[in-house]
Amino acid sequence: MDLSDNNSLPDVQGTVDQRALVIQRVGIKRLRHPMAWQAKHGIQHTVGEFSFAVHLPAEQKGTHMSRFVALLQEQPQLWTIAQASNIAQILCPLLNAPRAFFEVQFPLFIEKTAPASGVKSLMDYQVLLSSEATLKENSTRVQLQIPVTSLCPCSKTVSAYGAHNQRSQVTVYAQLTDDVWLEDIIAAVEKQASSELYGLLKRVDEKVVTERAYDNPKFVEDLVRDVAIALRKLPGLSHIQIDAENFESIHNHSAFASLRLEKE
Amino acid sequence: MDLSDNNSLPDVQGTVDQRALVIQRVGIKRLRHPMAWQAKHGIQHTVGEFSFAVHLPAEQKGTHMSRFVALLQEQPQLWTIAQASNIAQILCPLLNAPRAFFEVQFPLFIEKTAPASGVKSLMDYQVLLSSEATLKENSTRVQLQIPVTSLCPCSKTVSAYGAHNQRSQVTVYAQLTDDVWLEDIIAAVEKQASSELYGLLKRVDEKVVTERAYDNPKFVEDLVRDVAIALRKLPGLSHIQIDAENFESIHNHSAFASLRLEKE
Amino acid sequence: MDLSDNNSLPDVQGTVDQRALVIQRVGIKRLRHPMAWQAKHGIQHTVGEFSFAVHLPAEQKGTHMSRFVALLQEQPQLWTIAQASNIAQILCPLLNAPRAFFEVQFPLFIEKTAPASGVKSLMDYQVLLSSEATLKENSTRVQLQIPVTSLCPCSKTVSAYGAHNQRSQVTVYAQLTDDVWLEDIIAAVEKQASSELYGLLKRVDEKVVTERAYDNPKFVEDLVRDVAIALRKLPGLSHIQIDAENFESIHNHSAFASLRLEKE
Amino acid sequence: MDLSDNNSLPDVQGTVDQRALVIQRVGIKRLRHPMAWQAKHGIQHTVGEFSFAVHLPAEQKGTHMSRFVALLQEQPQLWTIAQASNIAQILCPLLNAPRAFFEVQFPLFIEKTAPASGVKSLMDYQVLLSSEATLKENSTRVQLQIPVTSLCPCSKTVSAYGAHNQRSQVTVYAQLTDDVWLEDIIAAVEKQASSELYGLLKRVDEKVVTERAYDNPKFVEDLVRDVAIALRKLPGLSHIQIDAENFESIHNHSAFASLRLEKE
Numbered sequence A, B, C, D: 001m002d003l004s005d006n007n008s009l010p011d012v013q014g015t016v017d018q019r020a021l022v023i024q025r026v027g028i029k030r031l032r033h034p035m036a037w038q039a040k041h042g043i044q045h046t047v048g049e050f051s052f053a054v055h056l057p058a059e060q061k062g063t064h065m066s067r068f069v070a071l072l073q074e075q076p077q078l079w080t081i082a083q084a085s086n087i088a089q090i091l092c093p094l095l096n097a098p099r100a101f102f103e104v105q106f107p108l109f110i111e112k113t114a115p116a117s118g119v120k121s122l123m124d125y126q127v128l129l130s131s132e133a134t135l136k137e138n139s140t141r142v143q144l145q146i147p148v149t150s151l152c153p154c155s156k157t158v159s160a161y162g163a164h165n166q167r168s169q170v171t172v173y174a175q176l177t178d179d180v181w182l183e184d185i186i187a188a189v190e191k192q193a194s195s196e197l198y199g200l201l202k203r204v205d206e207k208v209v210t211e212r213a214y215d216n217p218k219f220v221e222d223l224v225r226d227v228a229i230a231l232r233k234l235p236g237l238s239h240i241q242i243d244a245e246n247f248e249s250i251h252n253h254s255a256f257a258s259l260r261l262e263k264e
Helices: A066-074 A079-095 A153-158 A182-190 A203-215 A221-230 B066-076 B081-092 B153-158 B182-190 B203-215 B220-231 C066-074 C079-095 C153-158 C182-190 C203-215 C218-231 D066-074 D079-092 D153-158 D181-190 D203-215 D220-231
Strands: A022-039 A044-057 A100-113 A122-133 A138-151 A165-176 A237-246 A254-261 B022-038 B042-056 B102-114 B120-132 B138-151 B163-174 B238-247 B252-262 C023-039 C040-058 C101-111 C119-131 C136-149 C163-174 C237-246 C252-261 D023-039 D042-056 D099-111 D120-133 D138-149 D166-175 D237-246 D252-259
Touching: A022 A066, A022 A100, A022 C218, A022 D042, A022 D099, A022 D120, A044 A066, A044 A079, A044 C252, A044 D023, A044 D042, A066 A079, A066 D120, A079 A100, A079 A122, A079 A138, A079 A182, A100 A182, A100 B022, A100 D023, A122 A182, A122 D066, A138 A182, A138 A203, A138 A221, A138 D079, A153 A221, A153 B203, A165 A221, A182 A221, A203 B153, A221 A254, A221 C023, A254 B238, A254 C040, B022 B066, B022 B102, B022 B220, B022 C040, B022 C101, B022 C119, B022 D099, B022 D220, B042 B066, B042 B081, B042 C023, B042 C040, B042 D042, B042 D252, B066 C119, B066 D220, B081 B102, B081 B138, B102 B182, B102 C023, B120 B182, B120 C023, B120 C066, B138 B153, B138 B182, B138 B220, B138 B238, B138 C252, B163 B220, B182 B220, B220 B238, B220 B252, B220 D023, B238 C023, B238 D099, B252 D042, C023 C066, C023 C101, C040 C066, C040 C079, C066 C079, C066 C182, C079 C101, C079 C119, C079 C136, C136 C153, C136 C203, C136 C218, C136 D066, C136 D252, C153 D203, C163 C218, C182 C218, C182 D079, C182 D138, C203 D153, C218 C237, D023 D066, D023 D099, D042 D066, D042 D079, D079 D099, D079 D120, D099 D181, D120 D181, D138 D153, D138 D181, D138 D220, D138 D237, D153 D181, D166 D181, D166 D220, D181 D220, D220 D237, D220 D252
Parallel strands: A165 B163, C163 D166
Antiparallel strands: A022 A044, A022 C252, A044 A100, A100 A122, A122 A138, A138 A165, A165 A237, A237 A254, A254 C023, B022 B042, B022 D252, B042 B102, B102 B120, B120 B138, B138 B163, B163 B238, B238 B252, B252 D023, C023 C040, C040 C101, C101 C119, C119 C136, C136 C163, C163 C237, C237 C252, D023 D042, D042 D099, D099 D120, D120 D138, D138 D166, D166 D237, D237 D252
16 A cells, blocks of 8 residues: 555644644544454354544644544454453554544344243344543443333223333443443343343243233333342442333333432 | 526526436425424414425436425415425426425324323324325325324233233325315324323323223234224225334334225 | 322322432433424424423332423423523422423524525524423523534645535534523534535525635534634533534545533 | 144134235334345345235234244345345245245445555445245345435536535335346446545545546436436346435535336
């Protein structure tokens, strides 16, 4: 690759800026790229949407956006939480930046076993990993979207039979302080719902999940509290926040709750 | 407004095209504009997303997109189905086109009364009106999105108690052959669901809708069939299609059905 | 309206909770409702998407979601920034909550005059107002999405002719400390872009905006810095953040920047 | 796997329906699953969103949705156009249906070489394959979304310098009558745009694509006509339709065109 041509052209981004204004983040986003993920039970191929950014000091006019894409092209296909953490740190010297940011979001697939028939199928969960680094230190956060069933305790109590229920989305935000499997966080969340979801259910399974949901009614408030209690026992997580949204089956709007765990 | 300046500039769109290819539709879309709608029980203010297009004969290089926007600016704020039909016909001479197309989509709000407490609240429905015209004739179609509750008959039958239910979206497509109130189509659809939705429900109402849904289990197949039977009795509609999608509370995917009523 | 029936049913939400976990926010969202907005040059009808929430003390099992919807139904149609601020404060006693939150987002329309022909048309901007209150104090924030044109300085400099340009979205976040017209914030932002956008442009106008954009090349970094300088001169705003995203015409991903103004 | 439990429960879907109404399509959609794709230059891992449906005769109450998911779980990971065609045909006997439908959409990645520097990067394109089959025959269609640059001929002609340009989306719909590489369709489309897009461009490349776009101005009408001419020369395609949408850099709405190639 001959870059001499490139260097013969003026570098507008590299000139000095007079406006005395720091930019906290500048970079690229919405860049799709295939990736492999080191899942708990093997390597999983998926598609990531990537974002890269740096802190831009006041005296610098612009950053060099093409270096973000070039860095992504050079990465080995296999991604881990450790590698996602590492990328932000690589960006600092690469773009001569005091602070850098990295994000990738992708669907993660987990094989689940139906509760009565034992049939296997995949469920999809949306993962977002983000890291922030200076030359000396870095931190990594995860955001996990976990769809579940919620069944309304009020509806169950006031009704002679039945109870409205619906798909809900639980979103977990946490800082990762140690090695952790995303699969373990997801399993801990699903246990707290009225029922978990499955890709494939036979009639015998449908009976089980219907009765299980009716036996475990949860308001959106119960959902975030019970998930909070479950997650604060998991090692490797801190600064935990849990959001839940119920796509109400009796309304055209959602109920939601958001709980931020205070320092224990 | 002085257009002489404009006419002094070359009109590239107006030149002759040599490629011998008709373009079925060319125009603009995703244009948001406030509008008033003549609802059944009064005038309703809402926001429309508009689209305008014409058929472009093979010998014409391009159309004059700015005329679509100018036409919209000149419209009286109050829209009716008749006016939506009319717009496509106005476009033909305005753009010197043999055929023209118009679309507007907007949220329509209907006041509903909760079944036990009698409290009033608004529900929102998404409407899409489209018209197509030549100089001689025109036709108008409607697409209505109506969210409802569906409760699974299989789950109810196989389970000792409870039944999974969820929000579903029913979409009605129809050609309008006579005056019709959108509110009447919506009401006819809602009666066929396991339950209709409400903006505001008290506990006494929640009891009613929960039990009503349990008493009226419907597969997605039942939903489209029962809606079809109800709609074919309504005057003013033809070429009816009904789609339904259940946002399943036990899966992370949807069940759907699509029924096109054959000529009676 | 007879509520005695309602009170005869058990109030599950009102029971005592033992989990000792505060929930920072619980409420409803994605509720669409028509609204009128007091714009700078008159009253404007539009459609809002509303969200209401309260802080839930540890000992309370749940909140009463239906009261949020009832409150919305009672509001006068005309909304102002002051009323949006007020709603969060009304929620505290209404739901017996120490802290409450309110959000509404809606499209705002502004009439613009094309630069050469003088033709008038509406442009749409997305507004999000949010307020947070305790019984004693409240604060209100605005988020404004303003689409503009950006033209790349690097592309202009290195190319013999032409320069890539594209639609960009500028998002302004600010706390409102005094009366301010949203229209004034929008106008201040648009002046800093390579060019502003219009609903309707004639050829004479297209010439003006094309040449104006070429005369005012801006990186995404320039855009957020120049907007920051313009906005810090506007009275009534504090805690300002400016984001910009360029939907690059030469890539299938976006460039973005985010600048948070430090205390002056 | 013991299915005896399953068969001991009533099969509500399998009962006889009295409403005398055929349902054209009933099935599932929005099911995400990992997949491998046989691309022109090797195997590519990606994520698909799947949909399966069957025609439901009037006398049948419902279909067996879980069989769709079970079929997907059994598929080999490697997908080709031929396999997508085949799936619809497998569904007919599996669900005892006279007609069946299959759809999968996924991002396809193609390695591109920057025009001056020669640096390599991936570009993403959205693919939708659909097949429809009876026991005797089947047909397969493709829908490809190809983002490109468009530069406005009118703006170039009337302006002393510069020309507005933007990202555009070209969507190709075609029936596949023979083996064809999606990569060849995409390349044929990209050649007709003002410029193609790249993941990674150096300054020397930015100069090339900027000047190339300025040298090749295209209205949205030109884009669909020139793509039509290019695609009708490609073997293996019939029933071609080309849509293009320009995300205008001078407006907040889009210009669009749709051209359906008549039988040659």
